[in-house]
Amino acid sequence: MSEAIEKANAEPRWLRALLLFLGLGFLFLFLLLPLVAVFVEAFRSGWNAYADALSDRETLHAIKLTVVIAFVVLPVNIVLGVAASWAIAKFDFRGKGLLVTLIDLPFAVSPVVVGLVFLLIFGMQGLLGPWLEARGIRIVFALPGMILVTLFITFPFIARELIPLMLSQGADDEEAAISLGASGVQMFFRVTLPKIRWGLLYGVILANARAMGEFGAVSVVSGHIRGETNTLPLHVEILYNEYNAVAAFASASILALLALVTLAAKMLVEWRMRRENEALDAGFLPERGVALPNRP
Amino acid sequence: MSQTCRGVWKVFVVLASMLVAAPVWAAPGLLNVSYDVARDLYKDFNPQFEKHWKEKTGETVEVRQSHGGSSKQVRSVADGLEADVVTMNQASDVNFLAEKGLVAPDYAKKFPDNASPYTSTMVFIVRKGNPKALKDWNDLVQTGVQIILPHPKNTGNGRYSYLAAWIYALKQPGGNDRTAQDFVGKLLKNTPLFAAGGRDATTSFMQRKQGDVLISFESEAELIAKEFGKGEFDIVYPSLSIQAEFPVAIVEKVVDKKGTRKLAEAYLNYLWSPEGQEVMAQNYLRPRNPDILKKYGAQFPPIKTYSVDEVFGGWSKATPAHFGDGGSFDRIYQIK
Numbered sequence: 001m002s003e004a005i006e007k008a009n010a011e012p013r014w015l016r017a018l019l020l021f022l023g024l025g026f027l028f029l030f031l032l033l034p035l036v037a038v039f040v041e042a043f044r045s046g047w048n049a050y051a052d053a054l055s056d057r058e059t060l061h062a063i064k065l066t067v068v069i070a071f072v073v074l075p076v077n078i079v080l081g082v083a084a085s086w087a088i089a090k091f092d093f094r095g096k097g098l099l100v101t102l103i104d105l106p107f108a109v110s111p112v113v114v115g116l117v118f119l120l121i122f123g124m125q126g127l128l129g130p131w132l133e134a135r136g137i138r139i140v141f142a143l144p145g146m147i148l149v150t151l152f153i154t155f156p157f158i159a160r161e162l163i164p165l166m167l168s169q170g171a172d173d174e175e176a177a178i179s180l181g182a183s184g185v186q187m188f189f190r191v192t193l194p195k196i197r198w199g200l201l202y203g204v205i206l207a208n209a210r211a212m213g214e215f216g217a218v219s220v221v222s223g224h225i226r227g228e229t230n231t232l233p234l235h236v237e238i239l240y241n242e243y244n245a246v247a248a249f250a251s252a253s254i255l256a257l258l259a260l261v262t263l264a265a266k267m268l269v270e271w272r273m274r275r276e277n278e279a280l281d282a283g284f285l286p287e288r289g290v291a292l293p294n295r296p
Numbered sequence: 297m298s299q300t301c302r303g304v305w306k307v308f309v310v311l312a313s314m315l316v317a318a319p320v321w322a323a324p325g326l327l328n329v330s331y332d333v334a335r336d337l338y339k340d341f342n343p344q345f346e347k348h349w350k351e352k353t354g355e356t357v358e359v360r361q362s363h364g365g366s367s368k369q370v371r372s373v374a375d376g377l378e379a380d381v382v383t384m385n386q387a388s389d390v391n392f393l394a395e396k397g398l399v400a401p402d403y404a405k406k407f408p409d410n411a412s413p414y415t416s417t418m419v420f421i422v423r424k425g426n427p428k429a430l431k432d433w434n435d436l437v438q439t440g441v442q443i444i445l446p447h448p449k450n451t452g453n454g455r456y457s458y459l460a461a462w463i464y465a466l467k468q469p470g471g472n473d474r475t476a477q478d479f480v481g482k483l484l485k486n487t488p489l490f491a492a493g494g495r496d497a498t499t500s501f502m503q504r505k506q507g508d509v510l511i512s513f514e515s516e517a518e519l520i521a522k523e524f525g526k527g528e529f530d531i532v533y534p535s536l537s538i539q540a541e542f543p544v545a546i547v548e549k550v551v552d553k554k555g556t557r558k559l560a561e562a563y564l565n566y567l568w569s570p571e572g573q574e575v576m577a578q579n580y581l582r583p584r585n586p587d588i589l590k591k592y593g594a595q596f597p598p599i600k601t602y603s604v605d606e607v608f609g610g611w612s613k614a615t616p617a618h619f620g621d622g623g624s625f626d627r628i629y630q631i632k
Contacts, residue, residue: 088396124376133376141377223377224369225362226335238363239493241332243519 004142041249053247081158115220141223159201325358329379413567444482444507447490460538539601
């Protein structure tokens with residue numbers, strides 16, 4: 001290992017400079033430049049045009065709808081994600097491998113396909129559509145459908161974050177709590193939750209970014225009704241197709257800002273997580289000083 | 297801790313009520329499902345209709361809009377998007393709904409003018425000053441001319457441009473289907489690649505400065521001017537072109553279920569009212585009303601146009617003959 005590192009460091013200086021240049025150049029071209037371009041385009045016609053574009057009733061509604069969907073989806077995913085990780089990390093049962101695989105399913109399926117599947121189930125030409133329609137229940141082309149697909153798409157983010165964390169922590173503390181007379185609920189809120197809170201928060205941040213930015217699946221089930229079922233990403237596309245570039249990029253800049261806030265929050269949480277782990281390593285509970293797997 | 301529990305419960309109650317309340321969100325009125333560049337038109341037209349209806353009946357109604365790629369939009373309607381009316385840019389899309397039994401098979405006869413309250417036509421958009429002197433369709437097939445065009449197989453702009461060139465060749469002395477296919481073949485040779493849609497074609501032409509000519513709807517030329525500035529390009533009217541129709545229809549199943557038939561009929565009929573026709577002219581769509589067309593004559597230069605019905609016997613024949621599998625487009629591409 002250390003030999004390999006020495007060898008890597010022994011590469012000629014020009015080669016290291018070249019690699020560094022390539023890496024940074026790539027990052028600049030493909031990550032930073034588009035982000036800058038969004039803001040340049042948004043402000044091309046000045047501050048007033050930007051403010052006008054954002055204060056449009058339909059744009060405001062799109063922002064509101066995006067937030068509403070995220071606020072409904074995240075709590076549900078927190079409960080489901082914690083429950084799934086809990087079951088997988090603390091218990092042994094048949095079909096556990098299958099459950100772990102199923103949790104990853106939304107990562108593997110293209111979002112457009114997810115949307116189409118929901119359309120096949122709940123659409124008028126689908127399985128349940130006519131039955132629901134007869135009872136006056138609307139799922140697709142309305143808020144419930146958009147929430148359902150977003151739930152599906154963002155489900156793995158929290159569970160994926162918590163399973164390795166919970167596995168590495170083991171069940172010792174929980175067993176101790178129970179043996180000292182705590183109830184199940186007490187044990188969860190006083191022992192388990194404090195142990196996983198940063199990992200949970202990390203998962204929530206990623207899930208939130210995805211919930212607000214999701215395009216493909218939501219586009220299929222939205223129906224694009226203005227001021228009603230248009231989320232921010234859908235609104236951006238439609239404005240662009242209508243030759244309204246300034247408004248499109250102004251709306252896109254909101255999404256870009258969200259990305260920046262997400263990154264900042266992610267860094268903060270990572271920093272807190274590392275600090276807590278270092279504190280653990282430093283000797284409070286040395287046997288549990290397991291480093292977290294690094295996440296991109 | 298029990299406080300946390302109560303908090304969690306509260307969140308659940310709010311969530312549940314939101315989900316239950318969601319279906320009731322829909323406001324009373326109509327939903328008009330339309331194609332993507334019709335937004336400006338209906339943004340102007342809907343308040344006029346709402347006002348007109350209020351004066352006539354005292355009822356307050358709201359017309360909601362859904363815009364998107366037209367083929368995707370009609371598919372959503374077939375899948376249950378509750379459109380009272382559809383206002384499209386191609387008959388083939390409304391025909392799809394007629395096949396599904398959502399729209400009356402004779403929808404085109406339920407309203408005047410083939411159920412199309414306005415028309416448009418295909419024109420050339422060229423670089424400022426027209427450096428390549430492109431005046432008519434036969435100038436486009438010269439070597440060295442590059443044409444920007446959306447894909448004829450699956451976009452409205454592409455199909456209309458393709459058929460317009462076909463009509464031009466047909467109407468030349470001695471023109472027949474063979475000469476027309478040769479002519480369109482030459483035209484496509486000058487089209488290095490197809491854009492994904494009207495908007496992509498415009499971006500390629502205006503922003504990336506690709507090609508010498510963009511074939512587009514007369515009405516979209518104005519949208520392009522709005523975004524990129526009027527002085528950036530010239531509009532060329534060829535000697536003849538195609539008449540693009542924009543059919544509207546009532547979605548029978550939905551209006552029966554919602555009890556909105558009368559309102560939907562009044563809404564579509566109002567498109568033919570002088571007020572409605574004026575809104576179309578202001579959005580650079582050619583109104584059917586001759587008086588209003590005359591009033592806005594300055595922005596609609598006279599041009600000889602032929603409709604798809606006249607030349608090809610309707611979209612239900614033109615689509616399979618030219619854009620279906622083994623149609624003229626496929627044949628041209630095999631030769632190429």
